[in-house]
Amino acid sequence: MTSIEHHLEEHSGRSNGLDSTGMDEKHTPWNHIIGFSISLVLTVLALWMVLHHIIHAAVLFGAIMALAILQAFVQLYFFMHITEHHVPQWPFHVWMLTLGVTFTILFVVASIWIMSFGAESY
Amino acid sequence: MLHNAENFASHFFVLGNPMIYGADVSILLVIFGIVFVLTYYKKWGWLWREWLTTVDHKKIGIMYLIAALLMLFRGGVDAILMRTQLIMPNMSFLKAQHYNEIFTTHGTIMILFMAMPFIFAMMNIVVPLQIGARDVAFPYLNAISFWLFFFAAMLLNISFVIGGSPDAGWTSYPPLAGITFDKGPGENFYLLALQITGIGSMATGINFFVTIMKMRAPGMTLMRMPLFTWSVLAASIIIIFAFPVLTVALTLLLLDRLAGAHFFTIFDGGNPMMYVNLFWMWGHPEVYIVVLPAFGIFSEVVATFSRKRTFGYASMVASMIAIAVISFFTWVHHFFTMGAGPGVNSFFAVATMIIAIPTGVKVFNWLFTMYQGRIKMHLPMLWAIAFIPNFAIGGATGVMLSVAPADYQYHNSYFLIAHFHQVLIGGTVFGMLAGMYYWWPKMFGIILNERLGRWAFWFFNIGFYVCFLPQYWLGWMGMTRRMYTYSTGMGWSLWNFISTIGAYMMGIGFVFIVIEVGYSILYGERDLTGDPWDGRTLEWSLPSPAPHYNFARIPEIAGRDAWWTIKEARRKGDPVVESKPFKPIHMPNDSGRPFVLSVLFFVFGFSMVFTWYPLAFVAFLGILISLILRSFEYHTDHTLSVEEIRHTEEAYGRV
Secondary structure (H helix, E strand, C coil), X not given: CCHHHXXXXXXXXXXXXXXXXXXXXXXXXXXHHHHHHHHHHHHHHHHHHHHCCCCCHHHHHHHXXXXXXXXXXXXHXXXXXXXXXXXXXXXXXXXXXXXXXXXXXXXXXXXXXXXXXXXXXX | CHHHHHHHHHHHECCCCHHHHHHHHHHHHHHHHHHHHHHHCCCHHHHHHHHHCCCCHHHHHHHHHHHHHHHHHHHXXXXXXXXXXXXXXXXXXCXXXXXXXXXXXXXXXXXXXXXXXHHHHHHHHHHHHHCCCCCCXXXXXXXXXXXXXXXXXXXXXXXXXXXXXXXXXXXXXXXXXXXXXXXXXXXXXXXXHHHHHHHHHHHHHHHHHHHHHHCCXXXXXXXXXXXXXXXXXXXXXXXXXXHHHHHHHHHXXXXXXXXXXXXXXXXXXXXXXXXXXXXXXXXXXXXXXXXXXXXXXXXXXXXXXXXXXXXXXXXXXXXXXXXXXXXXXXXXXHCHHHCCXXXXXXXXXXXXXXXXXXXXXXXXXXXXXXXXXXXXCCHHHHHHHHHHHHHHHHHHHHHHHHCHHHHHHHCCEHHHHHHHHHHHHHHHHHHHHHHHHHHHHHHHCEECCHHHHXXXXXXXXXXXXXHHHHHHHHHHCCCECCCCCCCCCCCCHHHHHHHHHHXXXXXXXXXXHHHHHHHHHHHCEECCCCCCCCCCCHHHHCCCCCCCCCCCCCCCCCCCCHHHHHHHHHHCCCCCCCCCCCCCEEEECCCCHHHHHHHXXXXXXXXXXCCCHHHHHHHHHHHHHHHHHHHCCCCCEEEECHHHHHHHHHHCCCC
């Protein structure tokens, strides 16, 4: 049990003050194992596609981009608790997701904009 | 055979420079000294049990503080060496290569191994105490963060005497930092050390975000949080979104150097400017990561020593969040001269100017907090007040730099050097020193000596202006950064001379701080009340230093400035409900694994620097095994009994 779980428990008045090394924690974390495997597969797939030039560049860009987006959803679903609901007081996970999406789009779109400098003169 | 060994040694160790030999000798002497003292006083067990394995946020914070001060010394010595080389035209104190290495390590160390651990020190020591928590959300991860930072700092510092230091600037731009132009292992040291400390920083960002969001005492709503905690929350958000970009940039450059990739090469489809783009995507938010906690400290200090509530609390919070978000929209102003075209440059110039608005709001709020307050000029307040004119000048020159067409004149000149030292020293260093003085009693139970502190303050503060104001002039006269010497007749000699004198004064200021700490440990005034400054926030409700479980009873928060509210209630004679019974406290176990894991990371990094792949593989395997072992560890925590708590509290006289 992490200290945060304990802290939440203490505040909700469920704490029994006993050392919690209960059996309930010893289950296999299937979610993490599956998520980890999928993310490895997606990464290797992208690398393999590029190293072997399986298709011409324009399609390859699109394919890698699609894999990246898929990868993001794998991370959010299997590791980042996106399906959990018990939000205490403020939907900060919505704010953080909004920020995350904003910054991700910003980094990609702005980089293309910035790095295609001089292109307007051609 | 012997020849081979000689050949290896001459590349492995840095040879032929008397100053480096001096460094070799002093490093060996310090190591022998530490080993001797620990053995003689039989302190090895104590060191391991109390410090190396601790997961207590307060002790981790103290270790961050010590490391940050050591790195401030190292980076400061670099600065003194550079200024000595520039004191007169045509000096031959340092050779060009040596000068390159020194300005590179100066920048890298000051940002990543001084400023970052200094803010982490303050975060660790204060945030759980301010929000009424018993530790951070993930104490074990916190220990990993610290030890990764520590061994990354060692990895970068060891490059001085083994292999040669990085020499392509703290920004490490390719193609200069690429394998074509920089064959030595120096740049590998830079890349791997930053990568390892980056893991630690990222973990700290997540740790504190979760701590602040989830572990506040009952009644402490977000808008009742102390402003320092708010600033740490804003900084954590920036860390979480900015550091992954640095990781990507460094990984790609490392692949270029070690695996023959072509991400940032000039030929074969690479684009060096893409590295610059990625680097500053992290680099600009990074400066807000290190300055926002300083803003938070100023808010605490100004309110406490003016004996007033912070003026405009809500606008303070709003400006910090605005700064955190807008900081991601400004990075191109670091390379306006790439020539991305008017559209791009205008967008990022305007975004840069906009960020000055929330910053200005904060400055006015501090001034209005002081207005009609009963100001007490203790050391923390002194640094806070000195910060304001400093930051005003630094901010104004920042807005000058943000004007894209004008930036073509200022870019990479000493004007820029003066500007960013003014905001980073005047903002971050002044802020961290204010915080150090302010919370030193809470950390150690000792109040630092006021008299010596004032000497340190005046030497450092006046020295600062003497050092950096002439550099604005030098920039206008065309002196560019990173030049290791200049000729007579440029008109630069006088200003460089004055600037160097200022640097020496700052050095003397630092020496005074060291003397002050030593003197105060021996003879300093002890803080027996736990509240030496008549503070406003919860950390001052605890004894100094705080017990390892922080709060015997988790406090109920009834308003902003929680401790002040409680004290007000007591002054009015309200009955104070302190009779709640103690409850058993749940605490995390100490663990040696973060230390071992980080040693393995060090070995991994070191062998990657020299491309000793078999050793790197072994170390990597060790890292994996450490992680797996931790995953199957179930006894990670223990419970303090009511008797133990009562016993400790009685020793403090607080039952």
